[in-house]
Amino acid sequence: xxxxxxxxxxxxxxxxxxxxxxxxxxxxxxxxxxxxxxxxxxxxxxxxxxxxxxxxxxxxxxxxxxxxxxxxxxxxxxxxxxxxxxxxxxxxxxxxxxxxxxxxxxxxxxxxxxxxxxxxxxxxxxxxxxxxxxxxxxxxxxxxxxxxxxxxxxxxxxxxxxxxxxxxxxxxxxxxxxxxxxxxxxxxxxxxxxxxxxxxxxxxxxxxxxxxxxxxxxxxxxxxxxxxxxxxxxxxxxxxxxxxxxxxxxxxxxxxxxxxx
Amino acid sequence: xxxxxxxxxxxxxxxxxxxxxxxxxxxxxxxxxxxxxxxxxxxxxxxxxxxxxxxxxxxxxxxxxxxxxxxxxxxxxxxxxxxxxxxxxxxxxxxxxxxxxxxxxxxxxxxxxxxxxxxxxxxxxxxxxxxxxxxxxxxxxxxxxxxxxxxxxxxxxxxxxxxxxxxxxxxxxxxxxxxxxxxxxxxxxxxxxxxxxxxxxxxxxxxxxxxxxxxxxxxxxxxxxxxxxxxxxxxxxxxxxxxxxxxxxxxxxxxxxxxxxxxxxxxxxxxxxxxxxxxxxxx
Ligand SMILES: Nc1ncnc2c1ncn2[C@@H]1O[C@H](COP(=O)(O)OP(=O)(O)OP(=O)(O)O)[C@@H](O)[C@H]1O
Ligand SMILES: [Mg+2]
Numbered sequence: 001x002x003x004x005x006x007x008x009x010x011x012x013x014x015x016x017x018x019x020x021x022x023x024x025x026x027x028x029x030x031x032x033x034x035x036x037x038x039x040x041x042x043x044x045x046x047x048x049x050x051x052x053x054x055x056x057x058x059x060x061x062x063x064x065x066x067x068x069x070x071x072x073x074x075x076x077x078x079x080x081x082x083x084x085x086x087x088x089x090x091x092x093x094x095x096x097x098x099x100x101x102x103x104x105x106x107x108x109x110x111x112x113x114x115x116x117x118x119x120x121x122x123x124x125x126x127x128x129x130x131x132x133x134x135x136x137x138x139x140x141x142x143x144x145x146x147x148x149x150x151x152x153x154x155x156x157x158x159x160x161x162x163x164x165x166x167x168x169x170x171x172x173x174x175x176x177x178x179x180x181x182x183x184x185x186x187x188x189x190x191x192x193x194x195x196x197x198x199x200x201x202x203x204x205x206x207x208x209x210x211x212x213x214x215x216x217x218x219x220x221x222x223x224x225x226x227x228x229x230x231x232x233x234x235x236x237x238x239x240x241x242x243x244x245x246x247x248x249x250x251x252x253x254x255x256x257x258x259x260x261x
Numbered sequence: 262x263x264x265x266x267x268x269x270x271x272x273x274x275x276x277x278x279x280x281x282x283x284x285x286x287x288x289x290x291x292x293x294x295x296x297x298x299x300x301x302x303x304x305x306x307x308x309x310x311x312x313x314x315x316x317x318x319x320x321x322x323x324x325x326x327x328x329x330x331x332x333x334x335x336x337x338x339x340x341x342x343x344x345x346x347x348x349x350x351x352x353x354x355x356x357x358x359x360x361x362x363x364x365x366x367x368x369x370x371x372x373x374x375x376x377x378x379x380x381x382x383x384x385x386x387x388x389x390x391x392x393x394x395x396x397x398x399x400x401x402x403x404x405x406x407x408x409x410x411x412x413x414x415x416x417x418x419x420x421x422x423x424x425x426x427x428x429x430x431x432x433x434x435x436x437x438x439x440x441x442x443x444x445x446x447x448x449x450x451x452x453x454x455x456x457x458x459x460x461x462x463x464x465x466x467x468x469x470x471x472x473x474x475x476x477x478x479x480x481x482x483x484x485x486x487x488x489x490x491x492x493x494x495x496x497x498x499x500x501x502x503x504x505x506x507x508x509x510x511x512x513x514x515x516x517x518x519x520x521x522x523x524x525x526x527x528x529x530x531x532x533x534x535x536x537x538x539x540x541x542x543x544x
Contacts, residue, residue: 128358134352142373
């Protein structure tokens with residue numbers, strides 16, 4: 001009984017490392033394919049459209065609501081200390097440092113990551129990838145690399161849009177509804193949000209999340225068992241694994257970036 | 262046997278397994294240059310697998326596949342892709358790219374591998390589509406095609422780069438008598454006019470025999486007969502006679518390997534009896 005569970009554990013562990021190995025090899029191959037991609041602007045634009053632009057709406061709406069909630073909650077707390085002038089900083093820092101990259105990462109995993117896995121998995125199941133190989137066109141370079149690069153480009157932009165819209169949402173609630181001074185809202189943000197410490201670190205986070213999410217999505221699709229069930233499982237795994245990866249990495253990155261200060 | 266330079270694809274002592282199941286158990290094949298060679302055999306014997314081994318998508322467990330003197334399993338990524346540029350393969354289900362229309366599908370290999378101008382590409386694509394009778398369908402998406410039409414578009418795509426070897430996986434399945442006739446003629450013409458070497462995998466005995474210069478019969482992981490259509494027809498080999506005439510009785514098994522039918526049915530009865538018995542005890 002216990003021997004069996006140890007065996008299962010060992011088996012799971014081994015297969016995890018096997019997948020990690022396959023995934024890493026794939027990542028290397030994808031990255032090697034990127035230089036050849038740069039002259040093919042159209043391919044890249046197409047993929048950036050379906051990965052990034054189509055995620056805009058959900059990012060926009062979520063950013064607005066998260067910012068509005070921040071405005072409301074922040075005001076209620078700050079007003080107790082008579083510090084409601086600082087609402088702008090609270091909203092902006094929460095968004096730029098944490099919520100922007102993390103929440104848009106989670107949304108990106110659900111919206112774009114799952115779509116990538118399903119698309120690539122289905123191409124595999126219907127032998128489209130095989131057919132490309134036989135036409136001497138490497139699917140890793142033609143199909144995976146542009147999607148990966150598109151994810152890499154889109155994610156930091158989406159996170160930035162999320163934060164910007166969020167700050168506006170906080171402004172509508174704070175200044176528009178609750179009567180915080182407009183000048184204070186903006187000038188506090190300007191004075192207290194540091195380019196290097198806050199914005200750059202947030203951008204680095206979103207780049208890391210974008211890389212990991214798209215890597216997982218692309219790998220799961222490429223590695224999927226080529227059946228309807230296999231593809232559906234792979235899609236679920238993409239969302240679960242990349243969401244967990246985002247949250248875990250966020251802790252590690254936060255500790256590294258903001259731990260000492 | 263012809264001398265070596267006339268053999269384009271040479272398979273020697275090929276073994277291949279899927280899990281525990283032996284698919285090929287020592288297969289030797291010679292595909293002569295410029296000829297149409299057919300590989301026939303019952304469903305599930307590994308005909309598609311053979312094409313994938315020749316194309317380098319699968320690796321043999323032992324034995325070798327040589328194409329134009331090059332050892333396929335030993336080639337690096339670059340060299341393998343180089344030689345694949347000169348192989349065309351028609352997939353059993355077409356395998357068209359679903360996010361592009363018919364025209365773009367046929368243009369795809371041209372756009373990827375050549376620097377031709379759009380006008381040139383257009384002319385070439387229309388020529389290939391015309392040859393398979395689908396020039397008028399160029400705007401359709403793959404989801405709007407019937408199975409037989411999709412297969413013909415895939416054929417147009419496979420010949421877009423004017424390959425040296427064409428591999429057809431079941432080209433005749435799902436074709437009506439008219440397009441079947443056109444396809445048979447087309448395969449012959451492509452082969453003779455362009456100096457191609459063709460490999461056809463098929464169950465359609467009449468059509469295949471009518472165009473194949475040489476036929477290999479596969480069954481149970483081995484070559485069980487080879488020769489021209491005439492030779493096979495006249496041969497006394499039980500395998501050949503059974504397959505060409507479609508008898509269900511003979512050395513070629515119709516069933517996927519399984520235990521004895523009666524024993525299998527009895528097993529079920531035993532299990533039912535057992536579970537009835539045990540549930541009876543429990544209640
Ligand atoms: N991905 C796979 N995993 C495991 N076994 C497989 C796989 N693909 C094929 N097989 C097995 O390999 C055998 C040969 O398959 P293959 O597709 O080559 O047959 P085939 O001769 O082309 O049959 P058909 O005429 O029906 O197309 C089959 O018995 C099948 O069970
Ligand atoms: Mg087959």
